[in-house]
Amino acid sequence: MSIEEIKSRLTIAEVLQHYNLNPNKNNMLRCPFHEDKTASLQVSFTQNKYKCHACDKKGDVIQFVQDYEKLTKHEAILKCASLANESMSQLQPIPTTTAKHITHNLEHITFLEKMYLSFRKAIFNSPPAKEYCSSRNLDFEKLDIGFNSGQFHHGARKDEKLINTCLEYGLLSKGGTNSRTGGQAYKPFGNRSIVFPLKNKENQIVSFYFRSIVTTSPPLEGCLKGGVVSKHFYLKNRQGLYPNYPNPDTKKLLLTEAIIDTASLLQIDAIAANYSLLTCYGTNGLNEEILNALKPLKQLEEIIFFFDGDKAGNEAVTKYAEILRELHPKAKISQVETPQEEDINSLLQGHESEILTHLIEQRKDVIATTRETKQEAISSFSIEDTSHFNGELAKQTIKVEPKQEVQKATPESKKQITNNGQPITFLQQENLLQELNKLIEQSGIVGEENSRLLLFIIASSYKTKQPLHAIVQGSSGSGKTHLISKIADIIPQEDVLRFTRITESSLYNWGEYELVNKLLIIEDLDGLKEEAMFAMRELISNQRLSSSVSIKDKKGNIKSTKKEVKGVFSSLSATTKGEIYEDNMSRSFLLAIDESTAQSRRIIDYQNKKYAGEIEPKDQEKARNKLQQIVRALQNYDVINPYATKLELPQEVHKIRRLNEMFQSIVRQITLLNQRDRALKNDKLITQIEDLQQATEVLFESIILKVDELDGSLRQFFEKLKKHLKTQEKDFTQREIRQAFNMSKSQCSRFIIQLVELEYLITMNKGNLRKICYKVDYWDDYQKLRIKIKEKLLLQIEKLRPNTTE
Structure with a gap:
């Protein structure tokens, strides 16, 4: 076999497939001949060649095999001959007519790809085209x-x-005689339109879609009856898919109604990276080519419809869902709830791109219809493709028989969807927080009644637009890390990120949306350096990190670009040194671990029962699973608190502005937890007085810590010390306190030094310079302050209650 025969028989596509190399939608892939972080190698299927823009490797199929396997020229020719023979052995003899047809198709593809290169260059030189793309929020530099x-x-x-x-x-049609020259005139098809390429299974351009940028007269070709100007054009005998055929390894497939809708999603990295996208060409456009492209997707787990929010879009989803359920019976079918009379591109024009990712994340399952309705949907689906030429719009006639109204999901049917309604039913209880607290205890968290409930409320806020954050402070070995880890266990595990350590710049290197709607667990804040703490503060305060970074483009050139990380997450952190993190603590709820003797006794009793086999691990696992299902069942609503202006926090609180915002956030989150028992007004939940009271009860200890200048562990030590001394006049030594409290020397010394620095204690030498004694200099009435603040808050709430007496 000659070299020319090898080149004619063996395609670059077959060589790439042999080495399991898959080009992207732009026929680019990471160059295998150098360390390539971005796709730099360009493949030309029509010329059967390749070229790397970074390392300048280029050539034909033989050169590729030689470079890839590091062979000699002779060895590469033999290898290619073998591959060509394998390829030919799998083919039947090609009839002459078929061979001519294949040749014609290749010429067709080659011509269209050259035409598209011309169209692609033209958009960079056309201000009207660029303005139109800008008006539709389409990045023409990033998109095809x-x-x-x-x-x-x-x-x-x-x-x-x-x-x-x-x-x-x-692409052209005859248009009569040119009035100036007398020669033949021609009408260009899709004149003054942006152009999208449609591709075949081999990722080759086989047709075009045109979208007119002209919105006024004169009428264009494709004018419909009644003088209405058509804006959408396809070439005759339309074929190909947009943006391309799905990858065989696709797990999540997102179907849209229009090409511009798909293009809108393609430019959002968080969506393009996690979903395969495919256009259905309208509510009647799920054609045979699309269905054939979906059949080989053996790993498909979910099909997601993101159609327009109108009646036609919803009816199409119902119809198509049953067809695709027959095609992939094991795949989950879901639907993005598009706002009424909106589509993907209109949402992108009027909002930030985050709305699209949010809507996709909040998608709902499409409920299977009855056998009769399913059969009706399939039998009524009949498409006749009558794509026309000479300037006419490519049409699709649909034959639809009258069909039954599909029953929509009701609150009762939703109960059956979510684990037989158990989480929904649980959320409908009047004493919800108390029952949740019992369930949290059953999951394995002993004691810490208020803290564990507050931490659960804070952790569950990760699904909202304004998530909350908490720092648990306690001495070494007090169980603070254990507590936040146990709370993380009762949150859906797919949404939890646990970190023992965070390096200085790691938070800047996450993907833009990888930290959105997540719960972050930081086991020890003490291990974070200042740069990491700064990044964490920015994410909590501004919900984003923005940095300028250098990257290498596909040609290997280094350029600067903006990298942004969204930080819409809730977080739970633990520390022994609360006073060090003043800036972080002011942005977070502060909780002190219970280090009392009574709590130690509860933990020891629990441990003993566990080892004695009196606690069943399956019951704990059941409680954890139930709490996770409850969190999954929560829906995100906006909340209106009509009492927000009528409740004041104590003026003694440090940084009262931030604490007031945090208090309102807890009220909002408690209202969300009680959503099944709260009124809706214009799709917004209304806070009740009970929510205020529950927020005050559960948040009281955190408010007290904000009032107190001593952190949680230090306050517990000082109160225990006062109880031991009984009077302010009595002096003491560190050894006396260590023995009385059964405390280590380092821990006791650290607490006493802090109290001396804060002028709560003074030192005394008592005639012996070696023996240092201490005495309480400031004997505050902490308990009285607690009672005063709580009474003030509860009195305000009582005054808000309607007077029921006659």
Whole structure:
């Protein structure tokens, strides 16, 4: 077999497939010949060649095999001959007519790809096209978009072969006689339109979709009856998919109604990276080619519809869902709830791109219809593709028989969807927080009644737009890390990120949306350096990190770009040194671990029962699973608190502005937890007085810590010390306190030094310079302050209650 025969029989696509290399939608892949972090190697299927823009490797199939396997030229030729023989052995003899057809198809593809390159260059030189893309929030530099100015057959470009080929493929039609020259005039198809390429299974361009940028007269080709100007055009005998055929390894497939909708999603990295996208060409456009493209997807786990929020879009989802359920019975079918009369692109024009990711994340399951309705949907689905030429809009006629109204999900049916309704029913209880607290205890968290409930409320806020944060402070070995880890266990594990350590710049290197709607567990804040603490503060305060970074483009050039990380997450952290993190503590709820003797006794009793086999691990696991299901069942609503202006926090609180915002946030989160028992007004939950009272009860200890200048562990030590001394006049030594409290020397010394620095204690030498004694200098009435603050808060709430007496 000669070298020319090898090259003619063996395609670059077959070589790449042999080495399991898959180009992307732009026919680019990471170069295997150098360390390539971005796709730099360009593949030309029509020329059967490749070229790397970074390392300048290029050539044909033989050169690729030689470079890839590091062979000699002779060895590479033998290898390619073997591959060509394998390829030929799998083929039947090709009839002459078929061979001509294949040759014609290759010529067709080659011509369309050259035309698209022309369209692609034109968009960069057309201000109207760029303005139109900007008005639709389409990034033409990032997306595969061209522009047809209608000039490709004029002037120096005028060529008889070009014109005849354009006439054959539908890009031109004859338009009578030119009034100036007397020669033949031509009408360009899709004139003044942006152009999207449609591709076949081999990722080759086989057709175009045109979207007119002209919104006023004069009428364009494709004018429909009644003088209405058409804006959408396909070439005749339309084929190909947009943006391309799905990857065989696709697990989550997102279907849209229109090409511009798909393009809108493609430019959002968080969506393009996690979903395969495919356009359905309208509510009647799920054609045979699309269905055939979906059949081989053996790993498909979920099909997601993101159609327009109108009646036609919803009906199409119902119809298509049953067809695809027959095609992939094991795949989950879900639907993004698009706002009424909106579509993907209109949402992108009016909002930040985050709304699209949020809507996708909040998608709902499409409920299977009855057998009769399913059969009706399938039997009524009949498409006749009548794509036309000569400037007419490509049409699809649909034959729809009358069908039954599909029953929508009711609150009762939703109970059956979510684990037989158990989480929904649980959320409908009047004493919900108390029952949740019992369930938290059953999951394995002993004592800490208020703290564990507050931490659960804070952790569950990760699903909202304004998530909450908490820092648990306690001495070494007090169980603070154990507590937050146990809370993390009762949150859906797919949404939890646990960190023992965070390096200085690691938070800047997350993907833009990888920290959105997550719960972060930081086991020890003491291990974080200042740069990491700064990044954490910025994420909590501003919900984003923005940095300028250097990257290498596909040609290997280094350029600067903006990298942004969204930080819409809740967090639980633990520390022994609360006073060090003043800036972080002011942004978070502060909780002190219970280090009392009574709590130690409860933990020891629990441990003993566990080892004695009196506690059943399956019961704990059951409680954890139930709490996770409850969190999953929560829906995100906006909350209105009509009492927000009528409740004041104590003026003694440090940084009262932030604490007031945090208090209102807890009220909002408690209202959300009680959503099944709260009124809705304009799709917003209304806070009740009970929510205020529950927030005050559960948040009281954290408010007290904000009032107190001593952190939680230090306050517990000082109160225990006062109880031991009984009077302010009595002096003491460190040894006396260590023995009385059964405390280590380092821990006792650290507490006493802090109290001396804060002028709560003074030192005394008592005639012996070696023996240092201490005495309480400031004997505050902490308990009295607690009672005063709580009474003040509860009295305000009582005054808000309606007077029921006559």
